Amino acid sequence: MQHVRDVFKNNIRQYAMFIALIVITIFFQILTDGKLLLPMNVTNLVLQNSYVLILAIGMTLCILTGGNIDLSVGSVCAFIGAIAGTLIINMKMDVGLAIVICLLTGIAIGIWQGFWIAYLRIPSFIVTLAGMLMFRGLTITMLKGLTLSPFPERFQQISAGFIPDVFKSSGISLNITALVVGVIISAIYVVFQFKKRAEQKRYGFEVVTMPLFIVKIILVLAGINLFAYWLAAYKGLPIILVLIGILLFAYSFFTTKTVPGRYIYAMGGNEKAAKLSGINTNRVLFFTYVNMAFLAAIAGIVFSARLNAASPQAGMNFELDAIAACFIGGASAYGGIGTVTGSIIGALVMGVLNNGMSIMGVGSDMQMIIKGLVLLLAVAFDVLSKNRARV
Template sequence: MTRTVPPSSEPEAQTSTGPKDVAPAVALHTGTSDVRALLTSNLRQSGIYVAFVVIIGLFAVLTGGTSLSPGNVTNIVLQYSYILILAIGMVIVIIAGHIDLSVGSVVALTGATSAVLVIQQGMPWWVGVLAALAVGLAIGAWQGFWVAYVGIPAFIVTLAGMLLFRGLTLQVLDNISLSPFPQGYSRIASGFLNGLLGGNGYDAFTLLIGAIAVAGYAVSQYRSRIARIRYEQPVESFPLFVLKIVLVGAVVMAFAWQLATARGLPIVLIILAVLIIAYSVITTRTVFGRQVYAIGGNLAAATLSGVKVRAVNFWIFVNMGFLAAVAGVVFSSRSNGAQPSAGNMFELDAIAAAFIGGAAVTGGVGTVVGAMVGGLIMAVMSNGMQLMGVDQSIQSVVKGLVLLLAVAFDVYNKRRAGASR
């Protein structure tokens, strides 16, 4: 009896996985149609950057270029830095499938702690900073315990925390505002590094930092490209890759020039940059980061894979408490005092930044860089509407619609991906 060989078996027998087939496989992904497919498959990630550029251009036209003036660019960095710091922690919480509604109250309480020690008690400014960070870590541990080890949903725990820590803020401040902070403390959010390398009408040090940032980005992207090629993953063509680096470099250097011709490099921007780099590495290149994504993507599979879900969830909230304390220090430094109403609605801004930046409602998806872009979109919109004299109520309507559309886009993408399988 003759055995019939399936037609698919012959190509399988001829297929080789040796090094000689790597180049053709990569070349297949560098054609025009494949690049288009690559960009389409990453529409949500690439679309947010396009939207960011469009929004910047729109408000530049509507404000007659005022929104891109050196002074205004510097003000955006100073005014919205604490929201971006909160967004770093919030996106990690959301990736894991949780939410934190208490961060605004934590900002208020940590700022109040610093104010009482530094302004009322006359302690050195750095003691206030350390005390605020300690309070933030304690709050994170408190909420992480209830979420991770007691099993109460994060929504309920942090909703209770929002009320609890706001009440404690009122108690700590005795329902009054405290100000001003000494110069060392206020320089955290309002100080600048300039004149270190001189410059005629501009700060050369700020331009040097911008150039280093561009070089670091180029090297990082090149190494990532080489790694993707090594594993036969799709990449854009080399001219398109170079164009992307050039465009990003031009944007960064234009931003650095605006800062250099204003007041120099803000200290708070250095703090923010360190946090962004550190948490980008943590979320993408550490075991803890992979476990966070695993928990948010499929909790049951993560548990069966040996992930210590309780411990990871606990440290997620400890980290959120720490970053909320950093934001509290920055905000109190920026406002040069502590108020009982400080941090009101900050949690909504941080959540909006994470979702607009690409985080998924169901968890498992999101990036630190995406959250930063989402936060900057909110910042540019708010700043632009303020320059145009738009009423506060209209600003809230616009922000709400942008958030709704971002989440709707996420839902649409998931449905389309599910239908295509």
């Protein structure tokens, strides 16, 4: 029992918000009379929060470098949406080519902001605050204060489309492809967990007891396959969920299994020590802001496709949602601590709160108060745990 407590204490950031997500979900499932976890609502929960999930991945890397944030991502999303609308709706450009131009524009924005932050060392707060104002102004100028719509169906499919059911069979209402993907992901997860446990034992790291390890795997597999069933009971796998899954896997691998990814953690832990060990911290910081703008461009495309319009008001408070998701998901306000998976969980916590309160008819004013308190408590938890560790 003591071993279990020690494991939980050592991984409290990792487990606390996952448990909180489960508790909050059960809480709203009861209060909404089962409406929260209806298959259609589960799919809508993913679609509605897709842009936050994407932005949270990029914001995590920024925060890891030392508590830095990017306040411009909401305006960048709106600006990219305006470019997409102008190219596709007004100029009748091919959707694929327009998307490539939007992504390249996002990278260019990241290079612009990253230069000021990484090489001139102007505080990220100031540079991205300036970016927030500049790109919002450029959006309004480009759209002339008007909303452009509608986008062609091919573009809308980015956020509204579903993967075809290749295993479709007459007489079966469930989407078999979604179920098969759930089983495949489950198998991959089990293999990776056993491989990770074997590596930890080989190098002498402390591992959880086998019964606790098996319980953890069973719970995660139950969650994966239950989620797959909910998707299968509606329309199957949303295209945007596949995109988010690819991004989650790629960035989790990058931050935990590659040298450049570990450099980000090293810089956030102690930048001076990282410099003395030979890490080019300017380059690391530059990369995180280029990457953030690139992901903001993706989020801008996704949100415009879901909104089916390019609007001057798009992207309002997106940066706050992304930052909140990271801190709620366990990222440290001091940098060096946090995971991409944790930020995804944090974004889902915010999404479930929003969705549950909306179903219950809670006013937007009260929703903001509750979300603000959740964010404050999450950061307070981080600060208090840091202070306790110093004692």
